[in-house]
Amino acid sequence: MSKKRMVNATINGREQTLLCDNRMSLLDALRDAAGLTGTKEGCLTGDCGACSVVMNGKLVDSCLVMAAEAEGAAITTVEGLAIGSDLHALQQAFLAEAALQCGVCTPGFLVASKALLDRNPDPTEHEIRYWLAGNLCRCTGYQKILEAVQSAAAQLRDNPR
Amino acid sequence: MTTVHIPALLRDLTGGAEQLDVELPAGETVSVRELLRTLEQRHPGLWARLIDPATDDLVPHLAVFIEGEPAGMGLLAKVGPEDNLFFLAPIVGGA
Amino acid sequence: MEQQGSSGKGKYKVIGTRPIRHDGEDKVTGRAQYGADIMLQDQLYGHLLRSPHSNAKILKIDTSKAEAMPGVRAVVTSQDFPQGEISAGKKYARDRILASDKALFKGHPIAAVAAEDRWTAEEAAKAIEVSYEVLPAVMDVMEAIKEDAPLVQEGNTTSTLGGQDAKPSNIVNHTQHKRGDVDDGFAKAELVIEREFDTKAVHQGYIEPQNATALARSDGQITVWCSSQAPFWVRAELSALLELPLSRFKVVPMEIGGGFGGKINSYLEAPAVLLSKKTGQPVKLVMSRADVFEATGQASAVHSKIKIGVNKDGAIVAGQAWLAYESGALPSNWGMQGSMCVFAPYKMEHVLIDAYDVLTNTSKVAAYRAPSSPQAMFGTESVMDEIAQELGMDPIELRLKNAVQEGDLRADGPKFPRIGFKETLEAIKNSDHYKSPPPSAPNQARGLAAGFWFNAGMQSSATVGINMDGTASVVTGSVDIGGSRASMSIMAAEALGLTAEEVRPSVADTDSIGHTDVTGGSRTTAVTGTAVYEAAQDAIGQMKKRVAKLWDISEEQVVFEDGAFKSTANGHDPMTVKELGPKLGMTGGPVLGSATVAPKSVGAGFGVHVVDIEVDPETGKVAILRYTAAQDVGTAIHLSYVEGQMQGGVVQGIGWALNEEYIRGEDGAMQNTGFLDYRVPTMLDVPNIETIIVEVPAPGQPYGVRGVGEVPIIPPLGALHNAIYKAIGVRLRALPMSPPSVVKAIHEARKIAEPAAART
Known part of the structure; x- marks a missing residue:
């Protein structure tokens, strides 16, 4: 029996066919x-x-999704936030507000923040903290991440993408 | 006067003295190693407790400090009058 | 409110501003390459077999079944290190990486497998057969320190300057500091308070697990790609472990996802090299989260006794401390360092400090942000608070009365140079937070505490290259964990009269820059910054010669001030570095300034924090209502990252104080090896953290920089403890002050308060 399978998914707007080991998670599939x-x-x-x-x-959390489950799915990763060389307001805000130190949690926070702002363009501080409680950061103490999300939200309300 | 601060656990050899003063000839500096040899004559046993015979250097986890500064040259570091010499653990940090 | 830095006060042009970091775009777009992101042609995947036992003799290792599995390319054990007689120290170093005769802790690596994919490597590791003779294990410091405790290392005798204690025990070191006569001091003191404290092991909790990829070529050249705080130290470790010269190795620092001291020791690098040697292919190893918790380096659990005697006016007369630090299964010396921190912020005439490093069957402990100080100062800050309470004194006033300043002696002896503890206390005293009334609803209260940590010195190298258009590059060997690249370009720009955007910073591998010590110890901005400054001065010196040539005057007549070359003779308009750039080629060729420094350490950092809380008496949960952190940073180079270091350290301290701990079962194994149950603060757990940056420039650093990164983790432990006491009337002297502990304390306090009749 074949230990690999082809998984067809649309990743960041582009249709892709990925050769995946059956044991791969979606995280493995995206990375490897x-x-x-x-x-x-x-x-x-x-x-x-x-x-x-x-x-x-x-x-x-893509580590909890099997690659096979992504068959036919539309997936957005951090690589899909910018349009060409136009950074997303969140990316710009994270840079301007110094919302990253080591940066390893940043892709997760960006994707999660975008998911929040897509459904709630004007979140309260509590709503932001609640939504992002599933993303851990060990470096920043979260303060500047909050400020970046608030800044991006304001920016997007004034200039919708 | 060069002052050598004696680690607490060595003071049984110095009659309880917390520090020992050594008079240096005017304008001269001396290496820490030479200083310890001088002190060994006054207080026998100091050398054996401070120096590891396998390396002929300070026992592990101990470093030469002049004031609060680790002395890069260790036992070869030169001390002069007005210097305060300590033997402390070198600091390694974490963040 | 955003704080202004030195540039706002007109002192500097670039220092104290907030430029966008140069590596920022790659990090927000996912382009940045962290250690686990590397993908090399024909790379293999490695996996470690780890001991299931906390203490066991290894009788036999049979790797044959694993080696026979399809897809498996190599298996290595400690036998693959160069064999022969080695010193005890060398054996400890190797055993830490791969066990030889004993499994010393649960999770101790026994063997490493390389295979075509990570699942095959994992399956193969399970197929390795190991016979163990299980031995009694000891996890708890206070159990391990007993005379009759099972020995973690049979040959261990206590290293003490008092003469080597010949009887084997689990005590690695006994350190003592003594000044004056504490018995006399306590007898004279008008108030003496003595208390006992306990803290559990905690983990640095970096989000990126350890990783290493190695390629050992047939010509003997070895390249290692890893996320490490200290690539030059990794190189040195590999050289020692494998008995090969340093020149055989190139260590390439990948971007690193957090360290906090936990990524200073190497873990996976040597096994990766051994596997690559056997297979001739690159081998990549990445740790699982459970392995990170069990088998990297947690911060020591510490048991302590603190005794302080004061006069009625609050002046400290005597201080005594007894500290026992978990060492893990291999020797370490955090107790020695803790002994230098425990009373450091306070003047004391009479001092006696005894500190012990104690072996336990746990992974060897590692540094964690101001390592050894949080645990030591937790007790001190509690006792100081109790003293203030007893004397009816404001806690800041008590500390001001005893605060060390320049010229005062530290408890272990040396004199403090220029420091800013008093200034930091004053900053909190005058803060909006402290001046506002403490929260007064039931179960609400305010607490305050201080923190002290050294700033390490060590060695750094830098080069500053001037481009043909007068822009510049600055290259250092300091791994960028938190934005330090940006600070390097700021400091170079300040020296050269350029903007931060005109200076391109990079972090070099071990081939491309001079030896540079760890990114840690709160030394990076200060010491590598000094190297950058000196390298810039070197470049300026070379450029002066070129200007002299162009102006046909002597070199002595050229000065560099306000960002331009000027002539002390007449008839020459000032020339900036940008203007000189295009003329470098014609006046002698490229300009590259370089410097290597091993400067004096810049002197200590102090922080003072105040916190308002509310305790839920039913659940024991502590909600933080308001938090302010003040710290003397010397000079803030990049304001946003100084604030960020303070905020990040505070939140780690909050986690340490309120929730984080290694929970061990009956068998001693850690039961909470994941982020669900090893509970670090989430965004929902913490409020805004206000930061007050105090600037008392450090002597001897060109821009007065002190370190900032480590101190902020210390005060939260004492501040929250002191606040909880005020809120519920009980002092929780064991960390963490987690909801179950708080509830238990409240119930016990109620029992004591109830009249006896009501209890029957």
Whole structure:
């Protein structure tokens, strides 16, 4: 029996066919099969959020999704946030507000923050903290991440993409 | 006067003295090693407790400090009058 | 409110601003390459077999079944290190990486496998047969320190300057500091408080697990790609472990996802090299989260006794401390360092400090942000608070009365140079937070505590290259964990009269820059910054010669001030570095300034924090209402990252104080080896952290920089403890002050308060 399978998915707007080992998670497939290493591995038990992606409109921990489950799915990763060389408002805000130190949790936070702002363009501080509680950061103490999300939200309300 | 601060656990050899003063000839500096040899004559046993015979250097986890500064040359570091000499653990940090 | 730095005060042009970091775009787009992201042609995947036992003799290792599995390319054990007589120290160093005769802790690596994919490597590791003779294990410091405790290392005798204690025990070191006569001091003191404290092991909790990829070529050249805080130290470790010269190795620092001291020791690098040697292919190893918790380096659990005697006016007369630090299964000396921190912020005439490093059957402990100080100062800050309470004194006033300043002696002896403890206390005293009334609803309260840590010196190298258009590059060997690249370019720009955007910073591998010590110890901005400054001065010196040539005057007549070359003779308009750039080629060729420095360490950092909390008496949960952290950083180079270091350290301290601990079962094994149950603070657990940057420039550093990174983790432990006491009337002297502990303390306090009749 073949230990690999082809998985067809639309990743960051592009249709791709990935050759995946049956044992691969979606995280493995993105990193090793698609070569998109922006999504990070932090714990493999769905507790840290470093592997956050949006799959069919839903924010998920890709380490808990099997690659096979991504068949036919639309997936957004951190690599899909910028349009060409136009950084997303969140990316710009994270830079301007110094919302990253080591940066390893940043892709997860960006994807999760975008998922929040897509459904709630004007979140309160509590709503932001609650939504992002599934993403762990050990470096920043979260303060500047909050400020970056608030800044990006304001920016996007004034200039929708 | 060069002052050698004696680690607490060595003070049984110095009659309880917390520090020992050594008079240096005017304008001269002396290496820490030479200083310890001088002190060994006054207080026998100091050398054996401070120096590891296998390396002929300070015992592990101990470094030469002049004031609060680790002395890069260790036992070869030169001390002069007005210097305060300590033997402390070198600091390694974490963040 | 955003704080202004030195540039706002007109002192510097670039220092104290907030430029966008140069590596930022790659990090927000996912392009940045962290250690686990590397993908080399024909790379193999490695996996470690780890001991299931906390203490066991290894009788036999049979790797044959594993080696026979399809897809498996190599298996290595400690036998693959160069064999022959080695010193005890060398044996410890090797045993830490791969066990030889004993498995010393659960998770101790026994063997390493390389295979075509990670699942095959994992399956193969399971197929390795090991026979163990299980031995009694000891996990707890206070159990291990007993005379009759099972020995973790049979040959260990206590290293003490008091003469080597010949009887084997689990005590690695006994350190003592003594000044004056504490018995006399306590007898004279008008108030003496003596208390006992306990802290559990905690982990640095970096989000990126350890990783290493190695390629050992047939010509003997070895390249290692890893996420490490200290690539030059990794190189040195590999050289020692494998008995090969340093020149055989190139260590390439990949981007690193957090370290906090936990990525200073190498773990996977040597097994990766051994596997690559056997297979001739690159081998990549990445740790699982459970392995990170069990088998890297946690911060020592510490048991302590703190006794302080004061006069009625609050002046400290005497201080005594007894500290026992978990060492793990291999010797370490955090107790020695803790002994130098425990009373450091306070003047004391009479001092006696005894500190012990104690072996336990756990992974060897490692550094964690101001390593040894949080545990030591937790007790001190609690006792100081109790003293303030007893004397009816404001806690800041008590500390101001005893605060060390320049010229005062540290408890272990040396004199403090210029420091800013008093200034930091004053900053909190005058803060909006402290001046506002403490929260007064039931179960609400305010607490305060201080923190002290050294700033390490060590060695750094830098080069500053001037480009043909007068822009510049700055290259250092300091791994960028938190944005230090940006600070290097700021400091170079300040020296050269350029903007931060005009200076391109990079972090070099061990081939491309001079030896540079660890990114840690709160030394990076200060010491590598000094190297950058000196390298810039070297470049300026070379450029002066070129300007002299162009202006046909002597070199002595050229000065560099306000960002331009000027002539002390007449008739020459100032020339900036940008203007000189295009003329470098014609006046002698490229300009490259370089410097290697081993400067004096810049002198200590102090922090003072205040926190308002509310305790939920039913669940024991502590909600943080408001938090302010003040710290003397010398000079803030990049304001945003100074604030970020403070905020990040505070939140780690909050986790340490309120939730984080190694929970061990009956068999001693860690039960909470994941982020679900090893509970670090989430975004929902913490409020805004206000930061107050105090700047008392450090003597001897060109821009007055002190370190900032480590101190912020210390005060939260004492501040939260002191606040909880005020809120519920009980002092929780054991960390963490987690909800179950708080609830238990509340119930016990109620029992004591209830009249006896009501209890029957």
